[in-house]
Amino acid sequence: MGKMFKSTALLVILGCCPVVAVCEAELMVFPAKGQTPQQQSADEQECRNWAINQSGVDPARLSAPASSANQQNSRPVLRGAAKGAAVGGLGGSLGGEFGKGAAAGAAVGGLVGGMQNRRQQQATATTDQQAQQIYNQQIDSYNRAYSACLEGKGYTVK
Structure with missing residues (x-):
């Protein structure tokens, strides 16, 4: 039994299980009693319905979470650089060095914007990971119920 759940969890993590038919295709059902x-x-149809009722999960209506971690956003860096250039230019103009002040401000602002961007990416990755864990738990719950039902009817499920 443990092997079945490990392989199912791996398949879910890889995104191979967005609908019931695909989830169940990974489970091998053998009619052990002829x-x-x-x-x-x-x-199998009766066990699908039973598993949905027992687990509260209908894989046909459950969609795999979309990852947003790959969507890099350079706006915080650009925004930080622009703000830094404005502030630095203003400060530099007071000392007669507008260009140097703007360049220094842009560099510092870009660094600050980059740090904000990295924090946002980390938060997004954490959210994506939590959504994937919840999805995996739901599919696992359904598969455990589905397997238990079929085993109770005399099938071997792997």
Whole structure:
């Protein structure tokens, strides 16, 4: 049993399980008591419904979380550089060195904007990871219920 859940979890992490048919395709169901294909089909449908009721998860309505970590945003860096240049230029103009002040301000502002961008990316990655964990738990709950039902009807599930 442990092996089945590890492989199912791996498949879910890889994004191979957005709908019921794909999740169940990864579970191998063997009619251990000589059930006919028609009986197996009926039992599988009954177990799908039972698993949905028991787990509260309907994989057909559950979508894998989309990752937003790959969407890099350079706006905080540019915004920081622009603000820094304005402030630095203003400070430099007071001392007669507008260009130097603007350049220094842009550099510092760009660094600050870059730090803000990295913090945002870290927060996004954490949110994505939490969403993936919740999704994995939901699919795992459904698969455990589905497998238990089929095993109770005399099937071997791996």
